[in-house]
Amino acid sequence: MRTFYKGWWISAAILLLAMSLSYSQGVLNENQIKTAVFLSPKFVLGPGSVENRYYYNINFPRGHISLKSFNAEVIDEAGNPVPLHETYLHHWVVARYYGHVEYNDSRKPSESDYFIVRNDGICQKGVLGQYFGLGSETRGTATHIPDPYGIEIGNPADIPEGYEERWLLNVHAIDTRGVEDKLGCTECRCDLYNITVDEYGRPLRPDYAGGLRCCYDQTQCRVRHGFEGATRSLYLRYTVKWVEWDSSLVPVKIYIFDITDKWKRFNDSTGLSTEHDCRVEYDIEPCSATDVADHECINTKRISLTMPTGGYVIYGVAHQHSGGIGSALYREDGKAICSSIPAYGDGIEAGNEAGYIVGMSTCYPQPGSVKITDGETLILESNYSSTRGHTGVMGLFYILVADQVPEPEHLLHLPVKMYDKINRSAYVGAAIVLVGIVSAVAIVQFLFRNKVEDEYQPIMT
Ligand SMILES: *[C@@H]1O[C@H](CO)[C@@H](O)[C@H](O)[C@H]1NC(C)=O
Numbered sequence: 001m002r003t004f005y006k007g008w009w010i011s012a013a014i015l016l017l018a019m020s021l022s023y024s025q026g027v028l029n030e031n032q033i034k035t036a037v038f039l040s041p042k043f044v045l046g047p048g049s050v051e052n053r054y055y056y057n058i059n060f061p062r063g064h065i066s067l068k069s070f071n072a073e074v075i076d077e078a079g080n081p082v083p084l085h086e087t088y089l090h091h092w093v094v095a096r097y098y099g100h101v102e103y104n105d106s107r108k109p110s111e112s113d114y115f116i117v118r119n120d121g122i123c124q125k126g127v128l129g130q131y132f133g134l135g136s137e138t139r140g141t142a143t144h145i146p147d148p149y150g151i152e153i154g155n156p157a158d159i160p161e162g163y164e165e166r167w168l169l170n171v172h173a174i175d176t177r178g179v180e181d182k183l184g185c186t187e188c189r190c191d192l193y194n195i196t197v198d199e200y201g202r203p204l205r206p207d208y209a210g211g212l213r214c215c216y217d218q219t220q221c222r223v224r225h226g227f228e229g230a231t232r233s234l235y236l237r238y239t240v241k242w243v244e245w246d247s248s249l250v251p252v253k254i255y256i257f258d259i260t261d262k263w264k265r266f267n268d269s270t271g272l273s274t275e276h277d278c279r280v281e282y283d284i285e286p287c288s289a290t291d292v293a294d295h296e297c298i299n300t301k302r303i304s305l306t307m308p309t310g311g312y313v314i315y316g317v318a319h320q321h322s323g324g325i326g327s328a329l330y331r332e333d334g335k336a337i338c339s340s341i342p343a344y345g346d347g348i349e350a351g352n353e354a355g356y357i358v359g360m361s362t363c364y365p366q367p368g369s370v371k372i373t374d375g376e377t378l379i380l381e382s383n384y385s386s387t388r389g390h391t392g393v394m395g396l397f398y399i400l401v402a403d404q405v406p407e408p409e410h411l412l413h414l415p416v417k418m419y420d421k422i423n424r425s426a427y428v429g430a431a432i433v434l435v436g437i438v439s440a441v442a443i444v445q446f447l448f449r450n451k452v453e454d455e456y457q458p459i460m461t
């Protein structure tokens with residue numbers, strides 16, 4: 001009896017796999033996907049130095065298309081991947097804008113030259129308007145969007161007369177070769193950068209210990225006495241995948257939520273409005289000795305947010321910095337919509353650097369299974385280990401949302417009844433496999449979490 005069940009589960013699982021393969025192929029032939037690899041403009045870093053530049057009108061696929069993925073990494077002039085313990089990738093951000101056709105990027109843009117096309121997210125005042133953006137976790141984080149979904153861009157009907165669609169890239173990289181305190185430099189601690197006024201010469205708040213205001217472009221983190229290291233030229237190499245637009249494709253909207261969002265409602269001439277104030281960064285206070293004894297060194301930050309327009313969740317991922325131990329988006333009743341957990345490296349090679357977040361887990365709900373309603377209140381949660389303090393950490397959450405999911409008969413050429421039946425039993429099988437995997441992952445994470453905390457410093461010097 002036992003063997004029979006075992007065999008049955010395995011067949012069900014294989015069947016599910018086979019069906020999901022034929023599913024994606026039925027919708028879109030693999031070879032319709034186009035891939036392009038681009039290099040950012042060159043940036044030059046020496047030990048302890050910082051680059052935080054904006055590159056306008058970068059190379060990017062053109063035309064009316066549907067974006068399927070965006071991956072990136074820092075490489076040197078020979079094309080070799082550069083590990084995070086040498087060049088820490090604090091973040092990179094890719095934003096869409098409409099540039100005036102007569103403005104050719106030879107001078108600093110003025111207001112009439114361009115305007116940013118923001119994502120559908122709820123932050124305001126010029127922050128977090130990007131289409132893509134991650135940090136140290138870039139190499140190990142899935143970004144692909146399943147068929148038939150994608151980010152629609154380049155629709156000529158949307159582009160105002162006299163403008164064209166362009167893209168800008170911001171790369172913030174910190175060279176930590178030979179520095180006194182690698183974690184401190186990556187967390188932009190002001191004392192290590194000897195910074196007391198911001199980029200614009202304004203004095204920092206006395207309690208501002210670290211964050212982006214202390215590691216702006218051309219700042220310098222403290223290097224060990226006598227350390228010599230050559231400057232070197234680096235690039236962000238980015239890979240974009242897309243398909244030509246056609247009406248069978250379903251566009252997704254990009255939402256970015258920020259755990260530091262101090263939003264409020266107020267009445268104005270148009271009625272009830274919402275004002276968001278996304279501060280992007282926050283600090284983690286170290287826990288007390290009694291907390292250490294009680295193993296309660298977790299900083300949990302939680303806010304509630306309102307989703308103005310809902311839809312079906314197609315993808316989700318969080319962005320956290322070193323010390324992060326997970327982030328999640330819940331419904332008001334506590335049901336999870338997506339949780340995203342960091343993976344820490346345990347080696348020295350690029351993509352597996354010890355003590356750094358080298359990937360974030362992602363969510364791909366079965367399309368149609370997770371719907372957020374218009375005006376629904378959501379809870380965003382971000383957890384950090386507080387075994388030690390941290391400055392300038394982040395808690396962002398990206399979701400991709402579709403207004404509709406295609407009717408199943410448009411996707412599957414299998415008899416619907418059979419699909420239903422097989423799928424249901426296969427789900428049970430898959431669920432059991434999943435429970436196994438999740439418990440294994442939880443155990444590994446538990447073991448790992450404790451390890452990671454004493455591994456912040458080993459970060460190769
Ligand atoms: C860009 O525009 C400026 C003035 O509008 C012009 O002098 C310059 O030659 C242009 N550069 C290119 C590459 O077209």
Ligand SMILES: *[C@@H]1O[C@H](CO)[C@@H](O)[C@H](O)[C@H]1NC(C)=O
Pocket residue numbers: 194
């Ligand atoms: C730090 O900055 C101050 C003033 O900006 C300067 O006088 C001092 O020499 C700097 N210290 C170091 C170690 O660079």
Ligand SMILES: *[C@@H]1O[C@H](CO)[C@@H](O)[C@H](O)[C@H]1NC(C)=O
Pocket residue numbers: 298300325326327328339340381382383
């Ligand atoms: C965050 O920490 C709280 C308290 O320990 C825990 O209940 C919650 O599940 C954690 N969330 C995530 C996403 O890890």
